[in-house]
Amino acid sequence: MRLVDVAKPRTRALLQFDREAVAKLDLAAVKADLKALMTDSQDWWPADWGHYGPLFVRQAWHCAGSYRTSDGRGGCDGGRQRFDPERSWDDNTNLNRAKTLLWPIKQKYGAGLSWGDLIILAGDVAISSMGGPVLGFCGGRIDDLDGYESLPLGPSPEQEALMPCPVQGDCKSPLGQNTLGLIYVNPEGPMGKPVPEESAPQIRAVFGRMGMDDAETVALIGGGHAFGKAHGACPSGPGPSPAEQPEAPWPGTCGDGKGNNTFTSGFEGPWTTTPTAWGNQYFQNLLDYNWEVHVGPGGHHQWRPKAKDAQSKAPPPGVMMLTTDVALLHDPDYLELVKTYAANLTALEFKFKHAWYKLVTRDMGPVTRCLGPDVPPPQPFQAPLPPPPPGPAPDYAALARDIARALRRPSPAAEPDTVGGKPYYGALFATLAWQCASSYRETDYAGGCNGARIRFAPQKDWPENAYMDSVLAVLEPLKAAHAGTTLSTADLIVLAGTVALQQALAEAEAEQQQAPGCNRGGGKGLLQLQGSTCTASGVRLRFCGGRVDAPEGEHAAQVQPPRVLANKILQVRDNARVMGLSMREAVALAARPRSPSQQRRLGYSGSWTHTPSHLSNQYFKVLLDETWLRTNSSEGLEEFAAAGGTGLFMTPTDLAIKWDAEMLAIAQEFATDNKAFLQTFASAWSGLMNADRFDGPDGNVCE
Ligand code: HEM
Known part of the structure; x- marks a missing residue:
């Protein structure tokens, strides 16, 4: 059945x-x-x-x-x-x-x-x-x-x-x-x-x-x-x-x-x-x-x-x-x-x-x-959103460059991950954007990052949003250079996560010494991220600006906390369905780099990767190649440790992808075809980031 x-x-x-x-x-x-x-x-x-x-x-x-x-x-x-x-x-x-x-x-x-x-x-x-x-x-x-x-x-x-x-x-x-x-x-x-x-x-x-x-x-x-x-x-x-x-x-x-x-x-x-x-x-x-x-x-x-x-x-x-x-x-x-x-x-x-x-x-x-x-x-x-503040649109390309610089610049606001002995905020920026946007529900078109309600209770107090306020504090100073424009915190959050992932994609490909070759194009209202992010695969993440910020206390209860089901396979499948993601999109997005420091803050022993500065199909290789041993973290959370003491950890919802026949087939395809993975990831990411953009006169402004 x-x-x-x-x-x-x-x-x-x-x-x-x-x-x-x-x-x-x-x-x-x-x-x-x-x-x-x-x-x-x-x-x-x-x-x-x-x-x-x-x-x-x-x-x-x-x-x-x-x-x-x-x-x-x-x-x-x-x-x-x-x-x-x-x-x-x-x-x-x-x-x-x-x-x-x-x-x-x-x-x-x-x-x-x-x-x-x-x-x-x-x-x-x-x-x-x-x-x-x-x-x-x-x-x-x-x-x-x-x-x-x-x-x-x-x-x-x-x-x-x-x-x-x-x-x-x-x-x-x-x-x-x-x-x-x-x-x-x-x-x-x-x-x-x-x-x-x-x-x-x-x-x-x-x-x-x-x-x-x-x-x-x-x-x-x-x-x-x-x-x-x-x-x-x-x-x-x-x-x-x-x-x-x-x-x-x-x-x-x-x-x-x-x-x-x-x-x-x-x-x-x-x-x-x-x-x-x-x-x-x-x-x-x-x-x-x-x-x-x-x-x-x-x-x-x-x-x-x-x-x-x-x-x-x-x-x-x-x-x-x-x-x-x-x-x-x-x-x-x-x-x-x-x-x-x-x-x-x-x-x-x-x-x-x-x-x-x-x-x-x-x-x-x-x-x-x-x-x-x-x-x-x-x-x-x-949950109506206010109109944007008066002023010109920000220079998103300049902001993207500022964010790229902030990826490795120490900040007193939050403790970064350490990659190659240096501070790295990229996985935390990606996590913030994910947490902000993944509250979207296709079922009643509620939630999402527009409004940046992740800044306020009750959303900021959900356990999975722990530390997100500190990560946001790393980004907030970047707004100063764009004062007087319509720049919103919601746009800043989404752009920061997107820039971090584009950089991680480029770095992973550079590591594998693949030659760059860019592929331009895009849709209505979408910014193709520029600069050092030209990639071998030609895959580029897209960004569509124009979000606004909701005032504190306004209709925050419209956004619902994520549901936790005992059966993790059903949870992954059903969450995807509520978010409006296809199974392929949901499986691809599971491979987003996950910050080891943040995983520890959430009560796990670590992340599936030691190099959260890379975005590639590595997640699927790790998921499928390692032997996973069921265990409990010191905080008592169920998790899976890679055999052989590699220090890699996955959560039950990661393993669910392996346990479910259809998700496994997708994971196997992605594990053997990085380009197919990256393409699916890129479209799923921009799709989810923009899913709540019903602020245009003619449907979704970003489609
Ligand atoms: C009829 C139960 C709330 C509007 C009925 C009927 C029942 C019922 C048993 C008879 C259906 C039939 O035999 O034709 C309830 C219960 C409610 C509830 C248990 C909540 C505790 C509401 C609400 C509305 C509503 C919120 C609309 C705002 C109607 C109308 C009828 C009706 C208009 C008459 C239908 C007809 O004449 O054909 N309801 N109802 N009900 N209900 Fe409710």
């Missing part, structure tokens, strides 16, 4: 993306068509109360709500709710019908309107057509061709291998939901037990894993359940899912299975007396009555209202609550928010529209990726 498929390259989904068509899309016309669709009830799937709005709100929420902060996976970008595993989740029962309703609109607008955008926009139009508040619309979702990127959401062998859930109903992070197949939690209560006070902590935990705080959570649940109803006309269930019966999924087993006979979740009834109109009645209902548990017509525990006492008002007939709704009364912080929203519609509207926009947009990355006329101003969750 193949547990985790080979990582696809960064451009996986762009094939489907037609930026010109998106730019030409008449969004106002799409919205008008969607609004008309809302009340155009079809006999084959009649709209409750003649309005499809609640169905489209639920669809958008379930498409976006699969997002989790742990690895940035999930969300509606990709439109993968159309594919297994997501389409067959219990929570997505009958959402195939919502897509059939949308198909004429999808067909009409074609490539300019992705399924991902259409699903979210339909949710937005549904809310506003029922009188609810909407902040705006960030367009530009790119449809995936299949459900591959959702396999780690489960249930799937990939999810079992990467992030198992030993107790269904109590799944932990990195999974977002606590029950596989549901978006968040079991509506009936923990493990189906209708105990609201035990449900509240679960709600907080899972909404937290999606980056939502209490105020957002309560506004979303109650704002969402202002609309629509639960469907559970009888206890016999919805019938087989699309995975089980693709030709006629979810036929419904109560009567004719539609309209009043619909079975979706198995609960039955609306939350309010005005289910197609926006308002805060949900919160008032929660507070105004006592809620009593019973078994509804669908066979599940649900709650019905009772008058508080003989004098108080009688409850409206037919309304209901889920255990997860009643849970909001059983937590003091949630209860306060329920009271606020019940008393203050304006407060609810403000919080709901911002939380909804965050919910449906969070997986889209920086605001510069949002397309269309309705994009609101940058929101905090988008």
Whole structure:
């Protein structure tokens, strides 16, 4: 069995993306068509109360709500709710019908309107057509061709291998939901037990894993359940899912299975007396009555209202609550928010529209990726970067020369490595650039070096970033010569790592006495590094300037610490996938020179190389030729020592490259072909350094 498929390259989904068509899309016309669709009830799937709005709100929420902060996976970008595993989740029962309703609109607008955008926009139009508040619309979702990127959401062998859930109903992070197949939690209560006070902590935990705080959570649940109803006309269930019966999924087993006979979740009834109109009645209902548990017509525990006492008002007939709704009364912080929203519609509207926009947009990355006329101003969750400071662009070539000189110049700021008896900072500069840029996640376009958030907490305090502040202090003085320009620390970090590697490449080739022969060229915005770096292989690293620095404290939490998995093979493979690297790129980048002094600071006994001033395929020769003995460093970290007392050490993630058949094949190729290695390394390095450069008017400025 193949547990985790080979990582696809960064451009996986762009094939489907037609930026010109998106730019030409008449969004106002799409919205008008969607609004008309809302009340155009079809006999084959009649709209409750003649309005499809609640169905489209639920669809958008379930498409976006699969997002989790742990690895940035999930969300509606990709439109993968159309594919297994997501389409067959219990929570997505009958959402195939919502897509059939949308198909004429999808067909009409074609490539300019992705399924991902259409699903979210339909949710937005549904809310506003029922009188609810909407902040705006960030367009530009790119449809995936299949459900591959959702396999780690489960249930799937990939999810079992990467992030198992030993107790269904109590799944932990990195999974977002606590029950596989549901978006968040079991509506009936923990493990189906209708105990609201035990449900509240679960709600907080899972909404937290999606980056939502209490105020957002309560506004979303109650704002969402202002609309629509639960469907559970009888206890016999919805019938087989699309995975089980693709030709006629979810036929419904109560009567004719539609309209009043619909079975979706198995609960039955609306939350309010005005289910197609926006308002805060949900919160008032929660507070105004006592809620009593019973078994509804669908066979599940649900709650019905009772008058508080003989004098108080009688409850409206037919309304209901889920255990997860009643849970909001059983937590003091949630209860306060329920009271606020019940008393203050304006407060609810403000919080709901911002939380909804965050919910449906969070997986889209920086605001510069949002397309269309309705994009609101940058929101905090988008970690907006400031404009560059005023001034001319720096002379990057001159700065590169300054950095080249700093490689071997002693600095009081940080202890260098020693190569040939002399100080050497190159491997530390490369490590700093790697640590800064490798926080990038292709899954939600977050992280990366732009903004240089590695300078601030929490990133600077991650164990793997130990000493990086000192290494940066070696570089900072170089900025003085470029004062008055737009030079950012982020650019300085990336350029320093890139110059160091280019020099290391040249030195390794000079050592092997290969004749120089240069090969020029390059892409938009890319600087070919010049000077003494002309190499025999003709391989040149590229640099694309223009990064800016984020101010301290601004949205730092958007960047997530690297995940550590017990299975190192899976960790290497999955990290590559999250970063958007192909397996070849990830294997090549593993061969970056690693500073022996830094490895010791991290708790290992040393590095795989004594000459971190060389960039070549030596890493693969060492990995494949040495005999590695498993041991523990004096700090108690698992590591591998080369037999024969050579003083070379590798980490478990290095050895994983040898243990995995496909990565081994790549390593073997690189070990025998230095040029192939260098070419792959160079393109992977510049690809990763620039992966977060969504700051141009037309996509990535560096591509
Ligand atoms: C319906 C559970 C949060 C919007 C439902 C249904 C359940 C449910 C069981 C009934 C589905 C059916 O039988 O048709 C939950 C749980 C939540 C949650 C457990 C979190 C603790 C939300 C949020 C939103 C939302 C955050 C949107 C902001 C809706 C809407 C419906 C619905 C609009 C009505 C669908 C229709 O009328 O067809 N929810 N929900 N829910 N939910 Fe939620």
